[in-house]
Ligand code: HEC
Ligand code: HEC
């Protein structure tokens with residue numbers, strides 16, 4: 001059971017961490033109970049603060065992955081028809097990012113890279129839809145379709161009634177389908193982005209610096225006088241497969257533990273080094289431990305009862321409607337997968353986990369999977385959680401199991 005350790009260390013560790021009466025064959029879940037982990041402190045810088053360059057609004061009145069605040073509901077709004085709003089203002093609103101930003105999901109005139117998560121409404125004025133229907137669909141589409149992907153623009157307070165009327169007045173003027181100058185502009189024709197760069201070539205992927213850093217940290221003695229190598233020996237041998245089984249349930253912490261949080265908690269009590277979540281050193285070791293298992297298929301074992309319980313929670317979380325936009329992960333990455341939200345192509349669930357942590361060329365930094373979750377929370381205006389939140393653990397497990405069999409390829413590189 002101390003197979004990852006060199007021989008003398010193995011003995012030392014057995015004495016340190018296990019009782020001598022331990023039976024010979026121990027189930028895998030009980031075995032993890034012997035891995036030294038700090039069980040006291042959070043793995044993130046506390047209190048957690050959202051990245052300062054991200055939108056800072058506190059969406060406390062909307063639910064997130066932790067709090068189930070009831071999203072305000074709505075019934076049909078009665079309005080005077082025909083609606084006489086200001087179509088000029090309506091035209092402005094549909095492309096305004098802070099307002100409906102309708103063009104991120106609908107083809108409408110005047111947008112350079114519209115999306116196609118919603119239907120093409122560029123000639124909706126000819127469809128003969130009643131004003132009251134149009135108003136209410138924009139105000140709160142859940143009236144017609146409780147699971148709609150479209151945010152409830154009126155009920156959630158993004159648009160006022162007057163603004164909705166302006167938008168409806170504008171929509172009624174639209175009679176000609178948009179003609180695109182190039183296929184890139186048309187979300188139905190836009191070429192799907194394919195990542196063809198060699199992610200392990202440092203000239204192609206600046207994220208490769210993390211592998212070098214992780215390799216260095218592995219042999220560096222911590223405040224307790226020992227390095228990872230002192231206990232584990234050659235990393236290529238000790239951790240050739242380990243990362244393919246992560247994340248996993250850690251009963252002592254009552255949560256699913258990812259590689260990053262493991263690094264923080266394990267290092268604290270072994271080398272004594274402090275590698276807080278999403279810091280450079282944490283990412284370095286997390287990238288490195290996965291890099292060692294590159295080329296191996298992800299293989300999370302789901303036979304354990306606790307794992308299955310966490311998976312059920314994960315499934316609920318990814319389909320939970322959250323934030324001011326009232327959207328679920330599945331709205332974008334399942335229902336709308338393969339479509340475009342403005343200029344961004346929506347990834348499907350399969351293929352979204354095998355390359356994390358990933359170097360993001362658009363940001364010039366490495367993001368671990370939890371930072372991606374945080375960003376996808378904030379982008380739909382839901383409060384993010386700390387990186388080591390148990391909810392993210394359940395979701396990471398659920399999504400990783402969907403990627404079982406996919407080949408680890410870390411650090412990834414993405415836009
Ligand atoms: C996150 C994506 C998204 C955004 C942003 C969005 N919509 Fe939609 N919209 C949809 C989807 C998806 C549908 C298809 C029906 C459904 O799921 O309810 C839809 C349907 C509609 C319809 C109904 C058309 C019909 O006849 O069925 C109208 C009208 C509409 N949207 C207008 C708007 C306007 C106006 C805005 C901006 C204020 C907007 N949408 C923003 C996703 C979006
Ligand atoms: C004092 C000795 C010691 C040091 C130092 C140490 N470890 Fe460990 N490590 C252990 C023991 C004991 C286990 C549990 C038995 C096993 O899996 O070999 C373990 C297990 C692990 C595992 C497998 C965990 C699992 O889920 O089964 C990984 C990965 C690991 N260590 C990585 C590291 C890294 C990275 C460092 C440096 C930051 C490090 N270790 C430093 C003793 C140590």
Ligand code: HEC
Pocket residue numbers: 318327328329330331332333341344345346347348351352353358372373376377379380395414
């Ligand atoms: C409004 C749409 C939207 C919602 C809702 C959303 N995301 Fe995303 N997500 C994106 C966009 C846009 C990207 C960047 C393009 C891409 O890779 O799909 C992205 C990227 C990702 C990626 C990286 C994919 C890759 O291959 O690198 C992951 C993982 C992810 N999202 C997970 C989630 C999870 C988990 C949730 C729910 C908490 C969620 N997303 C909710 C829009 C969304």
